[in-house]
Amino acid sequence: MTDVNTVLALAAAQREASRARWFDLLRIPSVSAQPPHAGDCRRAADWVRAQLAQIGFTATVRETAGHPVVVAHHPGPTGTGPHLLFYGHYDVQPPEPLELWTSPPFEPVLVDGRVVARGAVDDKGQTMTWLEALRFWHEAAGGPPCRVSVLVEGEEEIGSRNLPEFLEANAEELRADIAVVSDTNMWDADTPAISTRLRGMLYTQIDITAANKDLHSGLFGGSALNPINLLTRILGDLKDEGGEILIPGFYDEVPDLPAALRAQWDALQFNEAAFLGGVGLSVPAGEVGRSALERLWARPTADVNGIWGGYTGEGSKTVIPSQAHAKVSFRLVPGQSPTKVLAGLRDFIVARLPDDAQVKIQVFSMSEGIEVHSDSPWITAAVPALEAVFGRAPVLMGCGGSIPVVSSMKTILGLDSLLVGFGLDDDQVHSPNEKFDVACFERGIDSHIRMLDALSKVQAR
Template sequence: MTDANATLDAVLSHVDANIDASLERLFTLLRIASISTDPAYAGEVNTAAEWLTHELQGLDFDAAVRPTKGHPMVVGHQRTENGPNVLFYGHYDVQPVDPIELWTSEPFEPKIAEENGRKIILARGSSDDKGQLMTFVEACRAYKSVRGSLPLGVTILFEGEEESGSPSLDAFLTANADELKSDIALVCDTDMWDTETPSIITMLRGLVAENITIQAASRDLHSGMYGGAARNPNQVLAEIITSLRNPDGSVAVEGFYDDVEELPDAVAEQWKRLPFDDKAYLGDVGLAEPAGEKTRSVLEQITSRPTCEINGMWGGYTGDGFKTVIPAKASAKISFRLVANQDPHKIRAAFRKHVEARLPSDCTVTFHEHGASPASLVPSDGPMLQKALGALTDEWGREAAVAGSGGSIPIVGDFKRKLGMDSLLIGFAQTDDRIHSPNEKYNLESYHRGIRSWVRVMDALAK
């Protein structure tokens, strides 16, 4: 056994021997009601920031609470000139606990319970994101205890406003770009593939969202007097919405797929091996037939393919009873999830052109945009990604998955645009952790083996 392997084994053994103490530190953090959306809890948010700063300082990080216009950031450094430096990101704020009556225990009094044969940590923030960020802190603690130093350079950024829209993050990253920039970012706010299979999310879809309003007559009209003769914006809007999808489930906006690339062959082959049941996925929500591109699997439809969805539509009288009116206006909320290489501004322009081309001459349309963010993609053959995948595979005994996420995580795009860094999204949560809901939980195995996983990942990245 080499000295390097002996050190790794010693650090992993330290994690196992001290898991109870690690849990107690997590419980201390979970008892702090750091709800960022409610001003009444601003003091608790500050307390959480100060507690984390104290913990990092105890591990020899040059750490401090950094004020913003909102809730503070926590920044800590332990960098090196003789190897890679990573930026680890997590957030210490949590969601409100309402409805409190649905909790089976006090949200900020963490406890170990059992569910479906597994031990779980039950508390608000246990999974999102305090339990996750503490897996990395505890991995650093184990290294410091065994070898006196970390195997690579580390900068830590803990945010206190993620659950309230990160209003201070953009300015903070811009102002501190030189200080925070590292070789790669590590983000621990995601799920495993399943309870036994670790994953690294390398694909995040972007987002374009639009409000549109179709105007026809100058006022609402009596349908008995004007019906048949007057243009009905509800029908105009419905026809436009129908035109957005082809019969095969694909998006019909001209040029929508121009910049869309296929999955790398290696990733496509791995996805075929991963346990994913199309029927079960839809069946869990009472559905049976996939509605997206007919030539694509459900897994592709929800992660690696772009989409168009109608998120809301309204017009005319929608209250109780009946009102025979032809409305003057009809509106809809429409969003597009984008994949790598799609330009959100190009997609927005193409969508608007599509709508305007189908507008009757006596109607007008107004558009109101709701953000435009590009997708994020980490190259599947990147050396750091491959090292991290190997480390996770070694820990869990199953091939770690390269996964895509149907959602959008803005911080990943911010790291790329503002700091020039790719991100590895490595999380140990489960899809049934009930984040943002009553009785949030984090599997005890996720916490324990999450710490061990970060020990292995840091060791692999340092080589």
């Protein structure tokens, strides 16, 4: 049996090689949302498959209705014991606006101990932490210390829309004891974290149409319905002044925060002023009377992510547009049904439409919130492994973001997820100049090396 310290020493001796492989993946512009990059997404999938094949996995690229999925398996030393499923995604957000980047988004650069590139942390860098850990177990011991499967998709940034069908079709092959996911944050740069809850997501586009063509505002203004005016009024009705969402029945399935959990979060002494100050803000928004972490981790939200219609070019054009559009998303807490929230949103809008207006609601993403019990044997095993790397115990925290596959793996495969990420709040995820601290990347590798050792000793069901 290989000692875990032997694997850690091997990783420490090959930091530059790990960084070079990370940079190779970052140079592939695998933007899943943009059709011209479909070939790049396939190239990224092929790259991941090749890396897994190099370290002893049986690895294949599988087709979906969209971008391909990489699936790989390793039997471990005996083919028995716990079976881990590692999940990651190779696709990234669009890099625009390009003019705000300080360097080309797909040419990674090292600046003051930070790697700047699109996908540096989300999720190529984080995926590489466990991929490199598996590499060093292979080099030191001939393979991981237990059975391991790998699932790396290419559509997480567009809602994992084809993954549920893939999971259904391949459920028997992908069944395991626990899914291991690194797509979340640490508590701070020196304190690891295990996320025990994720918010779900409903992402929609609202399209309102009035007249059958754009109209001259002088000839029709005062008589014709303006759909931008109508849409902004409806969106303004979504919340009251205290931040409460006014869709009837929206909070029916939202539980109050248990007193013990509230006390645990209060003890973390989260500095909301510093959190907001880092992005140039000073006044908290959201529901009045709720603590910062409660609003971020345990309360649902409704946000307008984009709005457009009519003339938006240089100068003026006196027009009453025929259409108005908005992207509206809802972060949902465990227990809330995205389907029910969508129906409530539709009723809310229809009730406010005059006779000459029509609405279409497109749905781009739906996923339920997830909560993992903190007394899980997988969390119990991961805690001392992380503490050995960081010198302090991990924080058990919530996560305000959504990872659709975590919900899908629970409902389709019956799998809970161990959510251990190494990002930071200032990584500028989805923004220009996304970065990942090299120290976080390297500690992530070491953490996964130790967690593989610890998780391999958990009694599988």
